[in-house]
Amino acid sequence: MKINYYHFACLALVIFAVGCKQETKETSVINGDEIKSHIAVLANDSLMGRKPFTAGETKAIAYISSQFKKEGLEPGNNGSYFQDVPMVEVTSTPSATMSVSGTKGDFSLNYMSDFVASTRQEVQEVQLTKSPLVFAGYGVVAPEYKWNDYAGLDVKGKTVVVLVNDPGFKSGSSTLFKGDTMTYYGRWTYKYEEAARQGAAGIIIVHQTEPASYGWSVVANSFTGAKLYLQEKDKHMSRCKVEGWITEDAAKKMFAAAGITGDFRAIARKKDFKAIPLNMTATVTVKTKLKYSTSHNVIAVLKGTTTPGECILYTAHWDHLGIGKPDAKGDSIYNGAVDNASGVAAVLNVAKAFAQQKERPKRSIVFLAVTAEEQGLLGSEYYASHPIFALNKTVADLNMDALGSYGKTNDFAITGKGQNDLDDYVAEFAKTDGKKLTGDKNPGAGGYYRSDHFNFAKVGVPALDMNNGAESTALGEAYGKQKQKEYGDLHYHQPSDSYTPDMDANGMAQVANLLFKVGNKLANETTFPGWKAGSEFKAVREKSMGGK
Structure with a gap:
């Protein structure tokens, strides 16, 4: 520029x-x-x-x-007041439905009303094809809290379904994580990062209004249109193919088909919780449009x-x-x-x-x-x-x-x-x-x-x-x-x-x-x-x- x-x-x-x-x-x-x-x-x-x-x-x-x-004030970047910030603009367009198949029958989730999805991978199209679904609790690995929802779990090629916020929220215990005060482990950004580190093909966060602190419309609106990401040497191929959310009603339908009923937040916050295979698969396609540009930070030093x-x-x-x-x-x-x-x-x-x-x-x-x-x-x-x-x-x-x-x-x-x-x-x-x-x-x-x-x-x-x-x-x-x-x-x-x-x-x-x-x-x-x-x-x- x-x-x-x-x-x-x-x-x-x-x-x-x-x-x-x-x-x-x-x-x-x-x-x-x-x-x-x-x-x-x-x-x-x-x-x-x-x-x-x-x-x-x-x-x-x-x-x-x-x-x-x-x-x-002196320029802060080797004689310049500017630091180039290279970015990629990704416009994700998911298929109209996400197909869920299981031993107890098949059903579809509808884009925007039941689920949203996007990708960071800089390719024309990504697909989850009959990717096994696993309920991984809160999707948290927190050594300082002696918590690991991925313990003993191999999620390569699989799609993890996780809850928003962290185990402490509304647990009634101020010593479980930080009680009602969210830690970084409760943020959706962390959950995406951790799922990628674990090698998952996809990640779906279950939306609930109180622990998220915003309604479904906020999630749905944020997934429309183009999104900016920093450019990475690996073109974000180390991230999950698909990053998305589903509504609480869609999650209840999915969990019920897997035999999980009741308060799934309470189930996932138990100390002895182990990830639960849902015995069903997900299929969805996300097509992309990519645009590369450079923005700038401004920096000065005394x-x-x-x-x-x-x-x-x-x-x-x-x-x-x-x-x-x-x-x-x-x-x-x-x-x-x-x-x-x-x-x-x-x-x-x-x-x-x-x-x-x-x-x-x-x-x-x-x-x-x-x-x-x-x-x-x-x-x-x-x-x-x-x-x-x-x-x-x-x-x-x-x-x-x-x-x-x-x-x-x-x-x-x-x-x-x-x-x-x-x-x-x-x-x-x-x-x-x-x-x-x-x-x-x-x-x-x-x-x-x-x-x-x-x-x-x-x-x-x-x-x-x-x-x-x-x-x-x-x-x-x-x-x-x-x-x-x-x-x-x-x-x-x-x-x-x-x-x-x-x-x-x-x-x-x-x-x-x-x-x-x-x-x-x-x-x-x-x-x-x-x-x-x-x-x-x-x-x-x-x-x-x-x-x-």
Whole structure:
């Protein structure tokens, strides 16, 4: 992609020079007006919703890099502000039915109403032909919980049927995994990965609304149209041929034919559970269309004075959904002002705050605006598997995604609270400022695994995702909760997530200021924060650190 970076950056600055408020002096180093000025640029219609591979990407990454350069930050990738992220777009079209055959008769599942399916394999067509079906419980191999649903099981050529979430959910036991708080083993992405490691030909996840935290329509809609994946040398041939879901009703029909009745979640969470052959087979075909393109992460660095090889990482995704279905007002541009122009704007202001300090920190500070979060956290996944700065010397990742636009709050919300020592850093500064900390409102939904910080956690780097709380300083908690609900119900992933001059970005500035303080402290220490006991990411970090 040929990019006239500075032409677009200058154009954007000219467009928004009029009307942007001047910087005001406040006790905090970051203020809401500056954050708003960046959101105004990044969420403008001219960026067409910032979808990867479009002119909107070209303009967005040009603006972000120009701001890094303006503050005197060095390019973070061997003289470049950009890291190429090669991707493949796969459009999967399954056969209209999945045929299930067994000793007690045959039946068919209908595409979209009973099942969905796709493939990552970069071939024109994949087939499961009379693939034996095996109920593999939750599809989990978790050494730290002494749990292995695949123990003694050979699934080569077979299709595993597994349950969403993990054994702890609604078990009544807080010590079975993490009780109602989802671990990574409960995420559908993990289940796909594990089935592939086990050599399964296919994997089908049983959808249930409560443990999934979303209805069947969400699953069905996510399987329509093209999906982006990172390019892999093996063209994803190591993944299962077919990755899919079935409805709970379809699963009950399938299990009943195999003689499995009652609460199959309770059956699968028993300590002595063993995978159950269903004595039936599945047949389905998935045809594909493939398209190859390259997107870009944007990266800049402020070199440390004493230990520049060690770094603190700030992340936010720059991408959104582009141009799509018009809303009732005829607006078809998904500007993503909150999601996630807000996070990028906050990172830009944190970068400015570090650059303008009289004394540089001892460790380096790296600022990373990643692509394709909306397509499956792909930009951060690519960086985590192709790191520019060594992961075992990356002290922490501090992530900002979809910061609240309803003003200052008396509290902060930590996604996945209790995972690692970064919580303690936040708590220290929050206490000083007289603020409270809260955790996930719905811990069973697995929110910790749904933004870019997760890809750093997955490779062991202590990662923090933080947002505004709900207790509005000016108008109380009821107001804050109302605004959160309003955003989720009316604006999330809708064209109405747009910049407005009356947007209140002071709460965004609160988050940015607090994470600036956390990063500054980390950058002037010699120690490394770690993972709390029981975290599924503790072992990989300790291994990468050589047992530190």
